[in-house]
Amino acid sequence: MKIAIPKEILPEERVAMTPDAVKRLTDSGFEVWVEKGAGLGASCTDTDYTNAGAKIAPSHQKLFAGAEIILKVNPPKDEKGRHEIDDYPSGSVLISFLEIMKQPELAAKLAKKGITALAMETLPRITRAQSMDALSSQASAAGYKAVLWAAKESKKFFPMLTTAAGTIRPAKVFVIGAGVAGLQAIATAHRLGAVVEAFDIRPAAKIEVESLGAKFVQAELEEETEAGGGYAKEVSQGSQERIKQTVYDHVAAADVVITTAQVPGKRAPRIVTRDMIEAMKPGSVVLDMAVDQGGNCDLTEAGKTISHEGVMLIGPVNLASDMAIHSSQMYARNISALLKLLLKDGALQLDFTDKIIKSTCITHAGQVIHEQVKSMLNIK
Numbered sequence: 001m002k003i004a005i006p007k008e009i010l011p012e013e014r015v016a017m018t019p020d021a022v023k024r025l026t027d028s029g030f031e032v033w034v035e036k037g038a039g040l041g042a043s044c045t046d047t048d049y050t051n052a053g054a055k056i057a058p059s060h061q062k063l064f065a066g067a068e069i070i071l072k073v074n075p076p077k078d079e080k081g082r083h084e085i086d087d088y089p090s091g092s093v094l095i096s097f098l099e100i101m102k103q104p105e106l107a108a109k110l111a112k113k114g115i116t117a118l119a120m121e122t123l124p125r126i127t128r129a130q131s132m133d134a135l136s137s138q139a140s141a142a143g144y145k146a147v148l149w150a151a152k153e154s155k156k157f158f159p160m161l162t163t164a165a166g167t168i169r170p171a172k173v174f175v176i177g178a179g180v181a182g183l184q185a186i187a188t189a190h191r192l193g194a195v196v197e198a199f200d201i202r203p204a205a206k207i208e209v210e211s212l213g214a215k216f217v218q219a220e221l222e223e224e225t226e227a228g229g230g231y232a233k234e235v236s237q238g239s240q241e242r243i244k245q246t247v248y249d250h251v252a253a254a255d256v257v258i259t260t261a262q263v264p265g266k267r268a269p270r271i272v273t274r275d276m277i278e279a280m281k282p283g284s285v286v287l288d289m290a291v292d293q294g295g296n297c298d299l300t301e302a303g304k305t306i307s308h309e310g311v312m313l314i315g316p317v318n319l320a321s322d323m324a325i326h327s328s329q330m331y332a333r334n335i336s337a338l339l340k341l342l343l344k345d346g347a348l349q350l351d352f353t354d355k356i357i358k359s360t361c362i363t364h365a366g367q368v369i370h371e372q373v374k375s376m377l378n379i380k
Helices: 019-027 046-051 060-064 105-113 127-132 134-153 180-191 205-211 237-253 274-279 319-342 355-360 371-376
Strands: 002-005 031-035 055-057 069-071 093-096 116-119 161-163 166-168 172-176 195-199 215-217 256-259 285-288 305-308 311-314 361-364
Touching: 019 031, 019 046, 019 319, 031 046, 031 060, 046 055, 055 060, 093 319, 105 361, 116 355, 127 319, 127 355, 134 180, 134 256, 134 285, 134 311, 134 319, 172 180, 172 237, 180 195, 180 205, 180 256, 195 237, 205 215, 215 237, 237 274, 274 311, 319 355, 355 361
Parallel strands: 002 031, 002 069, 031 055, 069 093, 093 116, 172 195, 172 256, 195 215, 256 285, 285 311
Antiparallel strands: 116 361, 161 166, 305 311
């Protein structure tokens, strides 16, 4: 069975499989082809891959010829007027982040080409799937990098310092959203010595936040705030207003605000308003990790750093790519765990009674089979 690992379209630095993960596949008898230069952004050389038993393909045509499984980080996309899917063999299996809830039309394109596509972001949050949970692994890398970026742009020390020139008070960091990215941000800011507060609409997050040394800020909401799998759910307009009232003073007092709040399949909730930003001290920093999902903050823009009345607003895109070495290692382990479930006796076996496979498989046998995606495409 031939497994193909293409080079991601720039500016992505991650790679779907690292050499150590490739070696486990080749040792198991699989034929692994890696596109030339695919791992360089993650410091994985072509020589590293050949030493792991892989073959290096000089082009897409050579890479995909006869490929049965294609492993990627990002969804296939257009490049120079040609779509990546055009090169995939009909009947092959694609495993990747697909961002399918944002672009369901991609599912129709994959089905038309006869691709069996599995989306890493739709894995169910169940115990058996923890080792495959790429959303969590990549969010952890992003949360860590977000704090380092914010610390770099801040005009204050994060820790308290006692110097000959007097005592410097620690910076105040406020993290909005205590999912995986938020918890990593909290932990990293705390390690750097900042005074950390955190807000989440889920009361259950309080224990996790406090275990990391931060103070939990809670809004009293009169509705259920947690969806299945531990995710936050979209709340009513009234609850959104109470959230804003709760966080206003904490945003205004913070030296650094990091927002991470997202709702699966929905636009990110708008929490930090213009008036909150204008209440912050000049020299403060707001980093909006949800900016590519619509943003948690007024004024932030994807891929840009702007200043508003002395407050720096950062809209980073794809922070996990900035941690390409470790994020690629984690992602490769996630993919490897999923492959272990899918491959039996050297052959692909899709058991649609398995909750993991049912949740992740978007297209199969020329059809869109994921129920939520079918609904979005009005497929009966």
